[in-house]
Amino acid sequence: MKERREKSLLYIFFLVLAVLQLTLIFLNEKTFGGADSISHFHIARYAFKYPHLFLDLWGKPVYTTLLSVFAIGGFKTAQFFNVVVAIFSLFFVYKIVRQYYAKAGLPVTIMAAFAPIYFSLTTSCLTEVLFGFVLVVSVYFFLRNKYILSAVILSFIPYVRSEGIVFLPVFAVAYILSRSYRSVFFLALGTVFYSLIGFFAFGDILWLINRFPYPTGDSVYGSGSLFHFVKKSNVIFGIPFIAALVLGLFAELSELFKKFSLTSPKTIRFILIAGSWLTYFAAHSYVWWQGRGGSLGLIRVIGGVIPLAAITAAIGISFIYEKIGNKRLASGLVILIVASQVVLFFNQNDIPVKAPATDKLIEESAGFVKDLQLKEKVYYFNPMLVFHLEIDPYDKSKSNWGIGDKMRPSNSMNYDDILIWDAHFGPNEGRTSLASLQNDPSLQLLKTFLPVQKIKVLGGYDYGVYIFQKVKNKTSSASSESLVRTLGIADSNAPQIVMHNKQKALELTAASEYSPNVIVALDELSEKEIIDVKLSVQFESETVLVEKEVLLIISVENGRDNLRYEKQSLIWNEGDSDWKTTELETRFSAAIPASSIIKMYIWNKERKKLWVKSLVAEVEAL
Structure with missing residues (x-):
């Protein structure tokens, strides 16, 4: 009776989730993934017209094939494909968790659905959701002892996302420990299948290698910290999810070390589930750190293992039920964790999504x-x-x-x-x-x-x-209007104006944090599309100036609103001895309120002593 009530709640949750995501498909101003989502849609949308697109390795053959039917109806129906796949993925998560950690089934399913990255991916046309589905279904059949079926399904995962290849050795170890040696060979089925398809299509049996779309060397996108994804884990999983995940890893490892056996079912499950998502997490951390394989450090890639990580998080939820003797207290704590996951998601994310x-x-x-x-x-x-x-x-x-x-x-x-x-x-x-x-x-x-x-x-x-x-005859640029404004140093008798090296100069000291402003009001310019600003200063310093001690500033303001803020450090080296020139340039849209002003000045941030010979602003409206 209790199980039936829980399943009813599960189906109600899936219905609410589907309605919510479908509503957001129409309300969001942009799709998650931007241009990549559009590219995947285009590949699937035109695959029937251009059949070679079914084998486009950037688009991913399996994803393209399944998405193509939905894409016929347009972009929004293509987005709904991921909604359907996500719900099925969460259903398999529930079934796996229910088998081993009964009380954690529904809570962890809800938490996974509201993992920030996974929720966003659900309304995209990106591959991570199908990737997670293939992975969790492969685990599901493995745990049902249907090893060959599990291997067959997993063999196609590199053709949903290329990095899926990292799971093949992890599953191979699990098959061997489970003494299903034949299953290891079936892990090659997807590659053999697409190699043969490509041979007939392109006449190249090695097309998967020869047409591989990503660089194998240094990436144009650069590199970053080895702990990049760890640092971003709160916006990937959500803090309550992370708490359950860490607790689940601790509980599982503690249990394994009590009576370790490499071939025990618990050890094999750990290798299969935690081993898979940890390997994937580590692999992406490594390639971003090394700047390899075309990695851009996008946190969305981790969304592909959230369904699998949810199973480990379920162990953490189950651990709470086991260790807290009071059932009501344990249930209350779990409800609080789940509710926090949902509430924090909506508090920390703009829903519906606004276009940048x-x-x-x-x-x-x-x-x-x-x-x-x-x-x-x-x-x-x-x-x-x-x-x-x-x-x-x-x-x-x-x-x-x-x-x-x-x-x-x-x-x-x-x-x-x-x-x-x-x-x-x-x-x-x-x-x-x-x-x-x-x-x-x-x-x-x-x-x-x-x-x-x-x-x-x-x-x-x-x-x-x-x-x-x-064009045959390129014409000159459109007419422009220019204004030149200077800080009137030479003609001023203000107390700050002193003689320095036989020339009048504005003296900035510890008592003067800011120079006087040079201001141009937008309504002084005729209506144009683009505004170019060039600010130039000639100065000398009493001491060495390093980065961020004294700054040249261009600020575009409308009342209290700062529309644009540019800065450039004034640098004075030990060997400098004559007036030095520093320039700052910016260009921006003129589509701002007519009441706006362009304010230009020197910010003596560290209260250094220096002399300014000239401060000249050139503002051009194009």
């Missing part, structure tokens, strides 16, 4: 191109552009990702073709610099989209979207 400024600029730029009503080809770098343009990304007569000639891009284009460069994908994945486009004598800049607030993206670039068109 970068996505909005991409959408605006796509709208601009659509309004041109041109029939020429579009070259792009960000996959979201063709999504918003609603064109077939695989029809080479209509669009093309990237550009062939990196030195002179127009050589790869026909006249009147459009090229849309963005600061994230353009210089990184596209390996095309903005300078090469600006200096190309056949590329005319049509429009620039910049955020008001500065956004740094991969590679340290300031984000912006630039739209070019190939």
Whole structure:
């Protein structure tokens, strides 16, 4: 009776979860994963039209095949595919946990559903959710002693996500310890299957190696701390989930060491479940630390093992029931943990999801191109552009990702073709610099989209979207309006103005944290699209100045709102002896309130003694 009531609660929870996620599919302004989600959707959406896409290794053959049916209905139905898979994954988590740790089944299922990364992945078109499903189903059949079926299913996991290969040796050890030696050979079935399919499609039996889409050497994305994912674990799992997970590992290891046997069922389960997700976690930590394999350090990749980690967390929940004699107290504590997982998720995440400024600029730029009503080809770098343009990304007569000639891009284009460069994908994945486009004598800049607030993206670039068109005769840039403002040092008799090296200069001392401001009001400029600001200072210092001691500041303000803030350190080395010049430049969208001002000054943060010969601001509206 109790079990039946619990299952009813489980099904009610799944129904509520499905309705919630479906609602968010329509309310979210962006999908989790951004351009990667769009790319996976496009591959699946057009796979029936271009069958080779079913074997696209970046898109992942298994994921593409299953998603393609949903993708026919459009992006939102494709998103719902992950909702369906996630619920089935959680159902298998429940069944596994119910078999060994009965009381923890429902609590840990709810906690897994509201693990921050997993919840976000559920409405995406990313591979991690299906990846977790294949993994947990393989474990489920293993624990039911259906070893060969388990091996067959797991053999296809590298074709859901490439790094799934790390599970094969872990499962192989578990099969051997369980004396199911034949199952080890079935772990190769998925690779044999796709090798043969690729041989007939491409005439290359080694196509899985020869067409591998990721770099095996150093990554363009850089590297980071070995403990990157550990530090981010609170936004991956959620703090209550982590508490249950750590407690579960402690309880399981304590039990194993009491009476250790390598072939005992408990040891094999530990190797299979905890061993798998820990190996995966460690592998991703290592490749990001070493900057290998195209790793970007994205925390979403850990979402693929959350269903499996939930089983270990269930041991922690079960441990609470075992060690607390008072059943009501134990149940109350577990309910508190589960409730905390859900409440913290909603408190720490913006639901529904708002689109970031970068996505909005991409959408605006796509709208601009659509309004041109041109029939020429579009070259792009960000996959979201063709999504918003609603064109077939695989029809080479209509669009093309990237550009062939990196030195002179127009050589790869026909006249009147459009090229849309963005600061994230353009210089990184596209390996095309903005300078090469600006200096190309056949590329005319049509429009620039910049955020008001500065956004740094991969590679340290300031984000912006630039739209070019190939033309026969490139014209000069659009008319601009310039203002030059200076701090009136030479003509001032203020107390701070002193003679230094026979020249008038503004003296900053320990008593003066800030210099006077140079201010330009936005309403002094005619209505334009882009504002360029260049601030220049000539100075001398009494002592050495290092980073962040004295700063040159450009601040764009509207009342109490700071819309943009730029800074540049003034550096004075021991050998410097004459007036030194430091410059600070910024460019931003003019789409800000007319009441805004551009305020420029020196911040003497560490109260050093220095002299300023000139402070000049050039503001240009384009």
